[in-house]
Amino acid sequence: MDEVLIDIIKSSGEKDKFSTSKLRNSLRKCGAGEELVEQIVGQVREELYKGITSKEIYNRAFALLKNKGAIFAAKYKLKKAIYELGPTGFPFEKFVAAILEYSGYKTKVGKIMPGLCVTHEIDVFAEKNGELYLLECKFHGEEGRNCNVRVPLYIHSRFQDVKQQWEKNGKHDVKLVSGGVVTNTRFTEDAIKYGTCIGLHLLSWDYPKDNGLKDRIYRLGLYPITVSQLLTKREKQFLLSRDVVLCRQLIKDQFFLDHLGISKTRKQNIIRELSQLSSHGSH
Structure with missing residues (x-):
């Protein structure tokens, strides 16, 4: 099917063109068969109008999926379900730790660690093969709020403070490798550029490509x-x-x-x- 050139309003308030391939992929990811995917895409296309919001499109596709199979609908609802872990962000930290544990990491949540200057509460402490990662979780309870460059800047300075104290102490069995940021929304371009440049681990809803939060959840x-x-x-x-x-x-x-x-x-x-x-x- 050809793309429909119609403007939709994203959750951030920005305009975008409606993408049938995007909708098709998200329906496939939740396990819907090709026939059902084409049926829903066709129905949604017919109901499009200029200025429709991405939320309305999502709700419509969700309703059509739910009629066909609750499991498909539950999987399609993943992004919304993660927002529902709120409002404190603490269940999101537990969720991130649980995902890492299934990938072979030993984790601790909310661990206090001394820095050279001050002490820091580390959201998720993850260790594997003698290497240690300190992760900060940035949970947003609503769509359209992304992590800008200030987040990795701040996380990196905290990591450096802990690392200096760690190395000064010197009596450790594991190597402190790097800090990282995990968010349930997206990183801005500058946040990715800066985070990658200084060697922070970055994990968002759709970053790194094909290995973001949603991909790991679907895969595992x-x-x-x-x-x-x-x-x-x-x-x-x-x-x-x-x-x-x-x-x-x-x-x-x-x-x-x-x-x-x-x-x-x-x-x-x-x-x-x-x-x-x-x-x-x-x-």
């Missing part, structure tokens, strides 16, 4: 519990407050559902949904 099947279509908002909040952030964790620790007083039948349905999501990683 590490969905946050907020994607569930069956759990209520209150139930999700309860689970997050008990540090249950991944669907996989809840499958393992099902007793949390008993604490919520969920009936046996509903519990089975929830576990089935979570299992389908967790096994949908494209390994």
Whole structure:
């Protein structure tokens, strides 16, 4: 199908051209078959009008997907589900740590470390193969808010302070390799340029290309519990407050559902949904 040259309004307020290939890719990523993808793209194209917002397009595609399969819809909702981890950002830190653990890192969240000048609270402390990374998580609860160059500037100076103290101390089994920034939104061009130049690890919703946050979640099947279509908002909040952030964790620790007083039948349905999501990683 040809592209439709129509202006849409992005969440940041900027104008952009509607892209059928972008919509098609996001539908494919959540597991929808080609026939369903073309059906939804065709329907959305017919309903486009000048000045439509990207949110309206998303809502429409989500509604059409939900009619066809709750699992597709849950996966399509991933970005929104990560916003729902808020408002404090602490569940997002737990979520980032959990993703890293599935990639073989040992992690700690909210660790206090001394710098040469002051002490610092490190969001995620990640260690693998004798190498240590100190990561700062920048969580935004709404779309359109990106990480600008000030973020890596600030993180780098904190890392340098900790590193100087670390090297001065000298009695460590692991090597302090670098700092990093993880965000659920995007980095500005300057933030990427500066962060890359000074050797910070950068991870955002779609950066690095094909290995951003969304790609890792899809690939490993590490969905946050907020994607569930069956759990209520209150139930999700309860689970997050008990540090249950991944669907996989809840499958393992099902007793949390008993604490919520969920009936046996509903519990089975929830576990089935979570299992389908967790096994949908494209390994």
